[in-house]
Amino acid sequence: MNRISLLVLLVGVLNVPPLLAAPGTGVITVAEQPARLIRATTLYDAAAGTRLQGSDYLASGSAGVLLDQLAGTRVALGPGTRIYLERKGNATRIALLEGWLKLQPLKGARPSRLLLSTAGLELDASQAAGVIHADASGTEVFVEDGKVSVLEARHDNRKTELTREEYAQFKGQAAPAAIGRPSSEFIRAMPAAFFDPLPAVATGKGAGDPLDKVREVSFADVSPLLLGPVKLDSRALALRFSPRLSDPAFRQAIVQRFGGTLPWEAELYRFERKGATR
Structure with missing residues (x-):
């Protein structure tokens, strides 16, 4: 055409019409190395204290990143992880393009809807604790506590519900392999920091986000x-x-x-x- x-x-x-400015969707509390962040059409190095917005793209690079206040959840990104954030109504959506995420609900936080997307999957992880890994072969989900609902768009929205200490693989055209406990391969590959509870880190309120402009994208x-x-x-x-x-x-x-x-x-x-x- x-x-x-x-x-x-x-x-x-x-x-x-022009894009509207999206509300805040969390804050970077720990960045072992500056994370790469794309906001609008600009590439930045983002340090701890950066407040995230809807439509932000974040790449952890070779080190881990810790996010707080994200839909009532603390979120860790493992090395080599890329995410895209969206805020729609009262729901926050994390598109996990590749890599590792750990979710840990914040005690006393107001309940909020947290959705995750990977290739062909939509996950509702509101108030759930767990680890999610996505790569070219598919998605792995381990629920530490709570419940995660998984919809498979490629299989007419087939729904799978995983609860406490359940693990499943979603790969190719096969049905999900729920085996109750994570595989040894999953455990070996998981970032070491994910074996412990995510720490609470205080972030001071600065005059502006600690963003260092790199260039236009x-x-x-x-x-x-x-x-x-x-x-x-x-x-x-x-x-x-x-x-x-x-x-x-x-x-x-x-x-x-x-x-x-x-x-x-x-x-x-x-x-x-x-x-x-x-």
């Missing part, structure tokens, strides 16, 4: 969101990152990867029209 043939369809897309920076295993809102992402079309390398990568898709064709057309009127 070429750009000209899309013009009629673009009429309703070109007048998309490249296509490689945002590819885990655009090409990753978790299905995200492609229209919202195209609108968000459209200012980077002014970078020729970014624009070329978008044309090569997403030429012909409506969300990005809308933004490419808008960019070209803006350039033609200058």
Whole structure:
């Protein structure tokens, strides 16, 4: 489908309102090394004390990261973990693109809905304690306490409920393998810090977030969101990152990867029209 043939369809897309600022969704309390954070179209190094927002992308790198006040839950990211945060109504959603998460509800916190997404799975982990691991082969879930409900989109939303001390693997087309206790492979691979309760760490209220701007994002920076295993809102992402079309390398990568898709064709057309009127 070429750009000209899309013009009629673009009429309703070109007048998309600007993204609204999302409310806070937690705070980084521990970062062994600065985590990489993408907010709007900018890449930052984020240190302890950074308050997170909806639509933030966070990558732990080679060290662990501890988050607090996230939907009434303390969350640890293992090394090599990438997440994307969304806030919709009273629900907080963590898209686990890859890596390890540990969840631990905060005592006395107001109940709040915490959802997680991995490739093909939607998990409701509200007020649940446990460990979740996702990689190219699938997802593993271990519930330490509480209950986690898992919906498999690839199997007509087949539902599996895991309760205290239950473990399951969701891989390929096979039915979930719930075996009651984690496998030895899972235990060996789990980050060492996940074997202990997550610590409470006080964070002072600074004048602003301790963010160190690195640069504007490249296509490689945002590819885990655009090409990753978790299905995200492609229209919202195209609108968000459209200012980077002014970078020729970014624009070329978008044309090569997403030429012909409506969300990005809308933004490419808008960019070209803006350039033609200058």
